[in-house]
Amino acid sequence: MTAPSVRVATGPDGVALVTLDRPMRHNAIDLETAERLASVWRGFRSDDEVRAVVLTGAGSRAFCTGIDRTVQVPQPSSPYSLDDPLLTIGPKANDLWKPVVAAVEGMACGGAFYLLGECEFLVASEEATFFDPHTSYGMVSAYESVFLAQRMPYGEAARLALMGTAERLGARRAYDTGLVSELTPPGGAVAAARRAAAVLAAQPTGAVQGTVRALWASREAVRAQALAHAPQLIALGNLPPERQAGLFASRSRDFRVR
Numbered sequence: 001m002t003a004p005s006v007r008v009a010t011g012p013d014g015v016a017l018v019t020l021d022r023p024m025r026h027n028a029i030d031l032e033t034a035e036r037l038a039s040v041w042r043g044f045r046s047d048d049e050v051r052a053v054v055l056t057g058a059g060s061r062a063f064c065t066g067i068d069r070t071v072q073v074p075q076p077s078s079p080y081s082l083d084d085p086l087l088t089i090g091p092k093a094n095d096l097w098k099p100v101v102a103a104v105e106g107m108a109c110g111g112a113f114y115l116l117g118e119c120e121f122l123v124a125s126e127e128a129t130f131f132d133p134h135t136s137y138g139m140v141s142a143y144e145s146v147f148l149a150q151r152m153p154y155g156e157a158a159r160l161a162l163m164g165t166a167e168r169l170g171a172r173r174a175y176d177t178g179l180v181s182e183l184t185p186p187g188g189a190v191a192a193a194r195r196a197a198a199v200l201a202a203q204p205t206g207a208v209q210g211t212v213r214a215l216w217a218s219r220e221a222v223r224a225q226a227l228a229h230a231p232q233l234i235a236l237g238n239l240p241p242e243r244q245a246g247l248f249a250s251r252s253r254d255f256r257v258r
Contacts (some may be wrong), residue, residue, distance in 0.1 A: 005033040007058075008040055014051035014201035015194055016044065023059035023173045028068035029111060034085040037115075041094035051201035051208070053091070053118060054193045056103040063104040063128070066111025069248065082231035084143070086111045090118030092216060097209045099200045103193035106172075106185070107188070110144060117147025120212065121181040123173075123193040129168040129257060130179065136164030137247045138239030140232035149226075150219050152179050166255055173258045 007019040018040060019026040029037075042078070044050045057063040059168045066086075073083055087093060101130045102116055104124040109131045116122060130223070134141035141161040150159040160169055176181040184192045200208055 004035040005030070005035065006040055010050055011194075013198045014049065015197040016050045016053045017054045017190070017194070018053055020055075020057040020064055021068050022068075023057070023061065025068055026062035026065040026107065027057035028065045029057070029086065029089065030068040030071050031073075031085055033068075037089040038094055041091045041096045044091075044098060045094075045096055047204075050098065051205055052098060052197040053100040054103055054190060054197050055100055055115065056193070057105065060105050060125075060127075062106040062231045063102070063108040063182075064112035064115060065107055066114075067107050071150050082234055084231075086114045086143070090115055092118040097216075099197070099208060099212050101193045101197050101200075103189035104180070105189050107131070109133060113144040113147040117151065120204050120215070121196075122179060123182045123184060123196065124171045124174065124180040125186050125189045126171050127186045128171040128174070128180075128189070130160065130174055131163075131165065131168040131255070132161050134163045135162060135220050136251065137164070138244045140234045140237035142159045142233045144229060146223060146226045146230065148224060152177050165251060168255050168257045 005020070007021045008016060009019075010016045020029070020033065022028060022030075022033065024105055044053065071085075071160055073085060076083065091098075100119045102119040102122045102124055104116075105128060106125075108116060110133055113132070129198050132141050132144050134144065137203070145157065145161045148160060151157075156169075156179075159167070169179070171180060175183050182196070182223055239247075
């Protein structure tokens with residue numbers, strides 16, 4: 001029997017800790033993990049013992065590096081259709097309005113922003129780094145760019161999305177630009193996120209969930225309109241898979257951390 005790719009632990013304070021548990025793959029998301037995440041969020045909707053959530057990744061090397069590149073996702077031939085298994089991995093995509101705090105240690109890149117974009121706020125270790133490799137590998141950063149642009153100043157989001165693997169956003173700069181709300185020493189992100197989540201869990205539940213919904217409503221219309229363009233932009237701008245694979249195989253590890 002294989003170990004679950006997502007672990008859930010619930011404490012007596014009403015805080016659930018959700019851990020992406022694929023450290024040997026940098027907590028990259030395969031189809032099983034995507035399904036498990038959606039199931040976890042839906043389950044929390046009717047679990048009154050859970051009033052706030054902390055989301056993190058196992059180990060110190062990565063929070064999440066997006067979709068596992070070994071995953072094969074067959075696509076329709078139509079340029080107007082795109083099957084993306086990451087679209088349903090976030091709490092809001094599963095109609096969960098309990099607050100979710102992300103605890104980031106190590107790398108958070110690419111498809112990780114599907115998750116980070118649906119968290120209320122981020123706590124990060126001082127050693128955390130954020131980047132988006134899409135353009136370097138001949139792929140359009142569409143969904144990721146929308147999530148980034150709603151959490152950061154436009155210029156910072158554009159730089160992160162366009163520079164690809166050439167540059168990584170360090171935790172301090174992420175904090176200065178508002179992507180991260182709290183910095184911790186290495187290894188301290190989960191504990192700090194849990195402390196914040198415990199405060200949220202102790203507040204009257206209806207008021208907290210209503211506020212989460214109100215905050216999301218302030219950006220929901222713009223987000224939905226922007227995401228509607230994503231499938232066509234990806235279909236038009238992505239290189240064929242074999243050319244993407246070639247770029248990935250020859251990737252350089254030279255990058256600048258800001």
